[in-house]
Amino acid sequence: MSxxxxxxxxxxxREHALADALARSPRLARLYTTHPQxxxxxxxxxxxxVPVHIREIYRLAQFCRHHDIGLVVIGPEGPxxxxxxxxxxxxxxxxxGPTADAARLEADKxxxxxxxxxxxxxxxxxxxxxxxxxxxxxxxxxxxxDSAFALLAQRLLPIRDPARRRHVFMAAVRLGIxxxxxxxxxxxxxxxxxxxxxFRFPAGDSAPFLLEAKALATAWRAPRPxxxxxxxxxxxxxxxxxxxxxxxxxFDAVDRLMVQKTLGDAARQVLIEDRLDGTEVxxxxxxxxQNILVLPPCQDHKRLLDGDAGPNTGGMGAIxxxxxxxxxxxARAVRDILVPTxxxxxxDGIRYRGVLYAGLMLTPAGPKVLEYNCRFGDPExxxxxxxxxxxxxxxxxxxxxxxLADADVHWSPDxxxxxxxxxxxxxxxxxxxxxxxxxxxxxxxxHVKVYHAGTARDADGxxxxxxxxxxxxxxxxxxxxxxxxxAYDACACITFPGMHYRKDIGAPR
Ligand code: AMP
Ligand code: GLY
Numbered sequence: 001m002s003x004x005x006x007x008x009x010x011x012x013x014r015e016h017a018l019a020d021a022l023a024r025s026p027r028l029a030r031l032y033t034t035h036p037q038x039x040x041x042x043x044x045x046x047x048x049x050v051p052v053h054i055r056e057i058y059r060l061a062q063f064c065r066h067h068d069i070g071l072v073v074i075g076p077e078g079p080x081x082x083x084x085x086x087x088x089x090x091x092x093x094x095x096x097g098p099t100a101d102a103a104r105l106e107a108d109k110x111x112x113x114x115x116x117x118x119x120x121x122x123x124x125x126x127x128x129x130x131x132x133x134x135x136x137x138x139x140x141x142x143x144x145x146d147s148a149f150a151l152l153a154q155r156l157l158p159i160r161d162p163a164r165r166r167h168v169f170m171a172a173v174r175l176g177i178x179x180x181x182x183x184x185x186x187x188x189x190x191x192x193x194x195x196x197x198x199f200r201f202p203a204g205d206s207a208p209f210l211l212e213a214k215a216l217a218t219a220w221r222a223p224r225p226x227x228x229x230x231x232x233x234x235x236x237x238x239x240x241x242x243x244x245x246x247x248x249x250x251f252d253a254v255d256r257l258m259v260q261k262t263l264g265d266a267a268r269q270v271l272i273e274d275r276l277d278g279t280e281v282x283x284x285x286x287x288x289x290q291n292i293l294v295l296p297p298c299q300d301h302k303r304l305l306d307g308d309a310g311p312n313t314g315g316m317g318a319i320x321x322x323x324x325x326x327x328x329x330x331a332r333a334v335r336d337i338l339v340p341t342x343x344x345x346x347x348d349g350i351r352y353r354g355v356l357y358a359g360l361m362l363t364p365a366g367p368k369v370l371e372y373n374c375r376f377g378d379p380e381x382x383x384x385x386x387x388x389x390x391x392x393x394x395x396x397x398x399x400x401x402x403x404l405a406d407a408d409v410h411w412s413p414d415x416x417x418x419x420x421x422x423x424x425x426x427x428x429x430x431x432x433x434x435x436x437x438x439x440x441x442x443x444x445x446x447h448v449k450v451y452h453a454g455t456a457r458d459a460d461g462x463x464x465x466x467x468x469x470x471x472x473x474x475x476x477x478x479x480x481x482x483x484x485x486x487a488y489d490a491c492a493c494i495t496f497p498g499m500h501y502r503k504d505i506g507a508p509r
Contacts, residue, residue, distance in 0.1 A: 001027055004393055007073070008034070008045065016040035018075060020044065049063070096353070106235070113271060121340050139228070152212075155198045220246070230271075234265060279362045281322050283338070283357075285356050287352045317502055320386075341372070415476065421469075422469055422501060430454070433464050434464060434465045436495075453470060453471060
């Protein structure tokens with residue numbers, strides 16, 4: 001059994017979990033990290049002493065040669081989409097992680113959707129828009145059974161110019177909101193609707209108009225559980241998907257992504273995707289270009305607050321295995337989704353090597369793809385690695401060599417539960433620099449791993465918060481209920497100012 005030097009690219013909780021699994025391998029000689037500022041990684045790996053940037057990738061390749069790196073593991077999607085695997089691979093270096101054209105599955109949701117449609121792989125219908133007004137109009141078509149909107153559509157019809165029509169519409173909405181909330185309105189808005197000539201103001205009386213405007217504002221703010229979802233096509237660090245609860249929220253999202261361009265080029269193209277209903281599950285597989293090794297299903301908890309309330313986040317906790325995906329449904333997902341995806345990629349000349357992560361919605365009509373990722377999930381990786389019994393180096397090298405058909409993978413029979421401790425203000429505006437206490441105490445508990453995600457050492461050597469998701473407290477036990485209990489007992493040992501976390505990760509639903 002030959003020993004291997006491994007370079008791990010990436011510096012979050014997923015990478016700490018990977019490093020921890022790699023460090024357990026009897027095949028590991030030395031582990032190197034691109035992110036020694038993460039104290040979890042610093043404790044397990046030597047720092048890379050060259051810049052880590054695609055523009056200077058030759059220096060990383062040189063580093064690999066000088067240090068006899070036998071395996072590069074790329075954790076995050078950014079370097080995969082930028083082509084690290086292509087460039088290092090071209091230098092003869094063995095890389096676990098897909099090439100840039102394969103990573104488009106995650107980095108270009110429009111391309112991914114086309115691939116899925118082309119291969120009849122179950123996924124939600126979606127249309128691509130590049131124009132904000134087209135997006136707004138699409139949302140409006142979804143609420144045209146609403147009488148207030150139907151009336152308004154009729155009224156606005158004579159205004160030919162779409163920009164002008166929208167201007168009048170928004171003025172009417174704002175006046176309606178002011179009337180509903182008994183707040184002062186802007187005189188300019190009243191002038192706009194009056195000048196438009198499409199509303200009725202008999203003898204200067206605004207009462208008939210206000211009645212209409214109030215109905216419009218009510219419809220505008222009304223909860224609508226089936227509005228489509230808005231997705232930036234490009235990589236957006238978990239901020240690119242908005243599930244609007246009302247037309248108001250949908251228009252706000254369109255405005256942010258397509259007018260203010262808060263995500264820049266990532267939202268040059270936007271998908272407006274039909275809403276799917278059901279339970280979500282993360283089905284990850286290791287792929288060697290042809291063979292698919294399915295990992296035990298995981299469940300992420302994307303929303304910020306208990307009971308799946310609040311905004312979407314990068315993930316507030318995960319469990320493995322997720323019993324929501326029973327054996328027959330899993331077999332169906334592999335047959336109808338994973339296998340045809342890898343085939344479709346091959347037809348496009350792409351050999352997918354690395355982790356293929358399918359975010360699935362289990363709908364009454366069967367599992368459907370919500371998204372593909374080209375890497376381990378974060379935090380799904382944490383409970384997965386806590387359960388992995390096989391040698392990760394063997395497994396990754398087998399994937400790189402196209403030898404997965406012979407690979408054997410073993411998992412602990414235990415369940416694993418990972419609870420993410422988040423920082424003050426996460427996800428909107430995470431605060432950093434808060435001192436963390438109780439780490440050693442938590443990590444010393446049996447069957448508990450404390451994975452570092454957004455942490456750093458300050459000038460005094462204290463471990464402080466350095467990112468939104470700070471720690472992934474992960475525990476294993478023979479039952480999920482006990483794994484949860486252990487994870488939460490460990491969470492209770494840790495404190496930092498502003499710390500918050502969900503209390504229902506892995507709770508019975
Ligand atoms: P994504 O980053 O694509 O996983 O999307 C983030 C979250 O948005 C998902 O985990 C789902 O909860 C939700 N989501 C995405 N697409 C849809 C859809 N078509 N229908 C319902 N929810 C969705
Ligand atoms: N846990 C969600 C993700 O890794 O994208």
